[in-house]
Amino acid sequence: MRKQKKQKFEILENIRIEEMVAEGKCLARHNNMVIFVSGVAPGDVVDLRVTRKKKSFLEAVPVAFRGYSELRVQPFCEHFGVCGGCKWQHIGYDTQLYYKQKQVKDNLERIGKVAMPEFDPILGSAKTRYYRNKLEFTFSPNGWLTNEQIKSVEEFDRNALGFHIPGRFDKILDIQHCYLQPDPSNAIRLEVRKYGREHGLEFFDVVKQAGFLRNLIIRTANTGELMVILQVFRNDQEDILGIMEHLKVTFPEITSLQYVVNPKGNETYHDLEVVCYHGLPYIHEEMEGIQFRVGPKSFYQTNAEQAYELYRLARELADLKGDELVYDLYTGAGTIANFVARQCREVIGIEYVPSAIEDAKINSQINNINNTTFYAGDMKDILSNELLERHGRPDVVITDPPRAGMHEDVVAKLLEVHANRIVYVSCNPATQARDLELLSTKYDVARVQPVDMFPQTHHVENIVLLIAK
Numbered sequence: 001m002r003k004q005k006k007q008k009f010e011i012l013e014n015i016r017i018e019e020m021v022a023e024g025k026c027l028a029r030h031n032n033m034v035i036f037v038s039g040v041a042p043g044d045v046v047d048l049r050v051t052r053k054k055k056s057f058l059e060a061v062p063v064a065f066r067g068y069s070e071l072r073v074q075p076f077c078e079h080f081g082v083c084g085g086c087k088w089q090h091i092g093y094d095t096q097l098y099y100k101q102k103q104v105k106d107n108l109e110r111i112g113k114v115a116m117p118e119f120d121p122i123l124g125s126a127k128t129r130y131y132r133n134k135l136e137f138t139f140s141p142n143g144w145l146t147n148e149q150i151k152s153v154e155e156f157d158r159n160a161l162g163f164h165i166p167g168r169f170d171k172i173l174d175i176q177h178c179y180l181q182p183d184p185s186n187a188i189r190l191e192v193r194k195y196g197r198e199h200g201l202e203f204f205d206v207v208k209q210a211g212f213l214r215n216l217i218i219r220t221a222n223t224g225e226l227m228v229i230l231q232v233f234r235n236d237q238e239d240i241l242g243i244m245e246h247l248k249v250t251f252p253e254i255t256s257l258q259y260v261v262n263p264k265g266n267e268t269y270h271d272l273e274v275v276c277y278h279g280l281p282y283i284h285e286e287m288e289g290i291q292f293r294v295g296p297k298s299f300y301q302t303n304a305e306q307a308y309e310l311y312r313l314a315r316e317l318a319d320l321k322g323d324e325l326v327y328d329l330y331t332g333a334g335t336i337a338n339f340v341a342r343q344c345r346e347v348i349g350i351e352y353v354p355s356a357i358e359d360a361k362i363n364s365q366i367n368n369i370n371n372t373t374f375y376a377g378d379m380k381d382i383l384s385n386e387l388l389e390r391h392g393r394p395d396v397v398i399t400d401p402p403r404a405g406m407h408e409d410v411v412a413k414l415l416e417v418h419a420n421r422i423v424y425v426s427c428n429p430a431t432q433a434r435d436l437e438l439l440s441t442k443y444d445v446a447r448v449q450p451v452d453m454f455p456q457t458h459h460v461e462n463i464v465l466l467i468a469k
């Protein structure tokens, strides 16, 4: 007798979703086993398909809903559930803030294991939609179709311009309307797609590494300046100039229109020449009258309004009186360094990416800020005894590391220098908590202030003030 084939993915029925936990996933339990579930809300009752089995936990996705959570609200975007962009739009903004605050508290208390003050309530974002100043869209000749679209596939032009399906480098969701970036972002994207389709320009196929239109970046600054960068695979000048001219005429509000020819295997263009077709090769963001020049390769905080709130809080916690030496670690394009420079004696900014340091210097120059010095290199090498001897021991350290947190050598150096204050800005409370535990031998945690930079997502930013013991 033939053996019955074992079902690959187990279905678990009638499971109540308990809590929102890390990375925007929810927790449920079945037979004493913990299950991490995406796309649900605490209080939902669901049937789950197990997608991953580990010794101590399972991962699963819902296949049917038997009851809906009271926390749910109607998602506003037609791409919800497929697009990776706004995964939390099925729960209201107050609930999102509640869980972000909880995420910070859980991480700091569970991992950090240090004495904590009362946490300040999370600072929500004034804008919960259209808050991003930068989006990057990818072209594809065979865009992802929804089940509805598959039924009538002949009606759909598969040439797509949108976002990657989460976890898929080769699948692009064609976006009709995106709620993340203000006007005229949607209009520009739709016009580029229309022009490409109507003129028979090939949308790039990442698997075959063939085609022409590759990627579109739109940056909408808070000064009203607008940058558009088109990435193409081949240097077909007639086609490039055709689409550039069309965009220039159709959107006179574009102040910086650029293109990059990228024949490489990936979409990164930091090592390629970006050609300015029209306008200036950069745009400006502004904060308290300080201008920040943003070039095609520059990093700038993507929620500019909330970045201002974040920096304002960081500066408040730094408690600058005018005579301090401040070290701004992981300074990026020197945004925090320049933002606090007028309130202190001197700022030393350190950052890994050399082009960001060039931007940081320009940002000081164009604002007549003369008390900043910037260094490019790996933090653990640059923050050396030699540097500390040259500039002196910092009174205040502001540190804003990447998600991985600070290298242990950098933490060791901060213990050694024993600054009066450390303002630790983090986009990952888990690694922040790990670093706080190490720092707690010489510093007390005095304030904890979560900030929401990314509504509709599980991401949370957190500022911690440490005071020397």
Ligand SMILES: C[S@@+](CC[C@H](N)C(=O)[O-])C[C@H]1O[C@@H](n2cnc3c(N)ncnc32)[C@H](O)[C@@H]1O
Pocket (backbone or CB within 6 Å): 299, 300, 301, 330, 331, 332, 333, 335, 336, 350, 351, 352, 353, 356, 377, 378, 379, 380, 400, 401, 402, 403, 427
């Ligand atoms: C979260 S961003 C902070 C940017 C900046 N403070 C701002 O608000 O715009 C972290 C920065 O750390 C830089 N970085 C990452 N690893 C680094 C390292 N090992 N040494 C120095 N800088 C590093 C990244 O390039 C990035 O600019």
